[in-house]
Amino acid sequence: MNAYKLPEDHLSPFLLRLGSQAEVYAPERQASGEVIFARLTDPARVVTEYTRTTLPLKKFFSLPSEVMFRFSVDRGYEVPEEIASVHRRVIFGAHACDLHALQILDRTFLHDQPDPYYAQRRESTALIGLSCTPDELCFCNSFGTGFVSDGYDLFFAAVPGGFFVQIGTTRGNDLIGMAKDLFAPADEADLLAYRRYLKEHNGKFTREVTTSALPGILELETGSALWGEAADRCLGCGSCSMVCPTCYCFSVSDRLDLSLKTGERRRTWDSCLFKEYATVAGGHNFRPGRDARLRQRLFHKFVDFPARFERYACVGCGRCTAACPAGIDFVALIKDLRREASA
Ligand code: SF4
Ligand code: SF4
Structure with a gap:
């Protein structure tokens, strides 16, 4: 397994390093107690243990409301600048269920007649997954979406002292490459800690729905x-x-x-x-x-x-x-x- 360990106190420098290369979004807790994906300003505000964000990842790819194009008798059609230009982004902190959900949206927006707005944003956005903290309303395990093995560039699982980091794509590999001094190759002990995390995590789900038939x-x-x-x-x-x-x-x-x-x-x-x-x-x-x-x-x-x-x-x-x-x-x-x- 191609994996790394990131010590806990290296997360902030890593996020800042990412921020020097691209727009970074990460989960932040609001005064109301809600957690939202927000533009990174201060890594100290980023939460790594949370249950669910109010709005999911779809808000980055299919916007709540957007101008598709402007038209005029004199100039014809014009696509807004934000869509016409490539915009490099990294989203840190996506849970397994939300990464699965994005794959479901892909089936719709990229199937048959690909939606160019969605496709462009997907292409220019790197995704870093993060382990989750389930509550009594979570039932992702019933749909096999509590664990994810693709659909991310990097995946961070919280283990004692830091994160067990898996690489999903060459883009993820490049993200590690630009901050290699912050990561260490995972060893046997890290792998063991990750296996323990998986077992404990599986035991945290209390809600189930029977999906057969x-x-x-x-x-x-x-x-x-x-x-x-x-x-x-x-x-x-x-x-x-x-x-x-x-x-x-x-x-x-x-x-x-x-x-x-x-x-x-x-x-x-x-x-x-x-x-x-x-x-x-x-x-x-x-x-x-x-x-x-x-x-x-x-x-x-x-x-x-x-x-x-x-x-x-x-x-x-x-x-x-x-x-x-x-x-x-x-x-x-x-x-x-x-x-x-x-x-
Ligand atoms: S099911 Fe609940 S959230 Fe959905 S439309 Fe009805 S009241 Fe609103
Ligand atoms: S539990 Fe299922 S239906 Fe409800 S918001 Fe999540 S994905 Fe949608």
């Missing part, structure tokens, strides 16, 4: 009253979609200025939980009820996506449950549906 269970339970019971509490706020690392829907709109000669095309995150989401020209809404919209969210993740890409579109991060102001717990709903189906 899940598409069939959901289809069987399409007409269940449980959807309506959850929908009675749902506010249709869309928070569950916004925080979800694998929800990728966006809406597109054109904005013209008053001269009708210039304007912009913008895309903005959307949610299938919004009432207008399935409304078409003429005003017909294909999913007028909140129960249908809730069902749509789960069907997309556990029925439609696996039918197309042979994997569930959920990584068990627990964000949707943590963010729901109505206390709707999708895992509990899935468990209830399974229980009802087998009663």
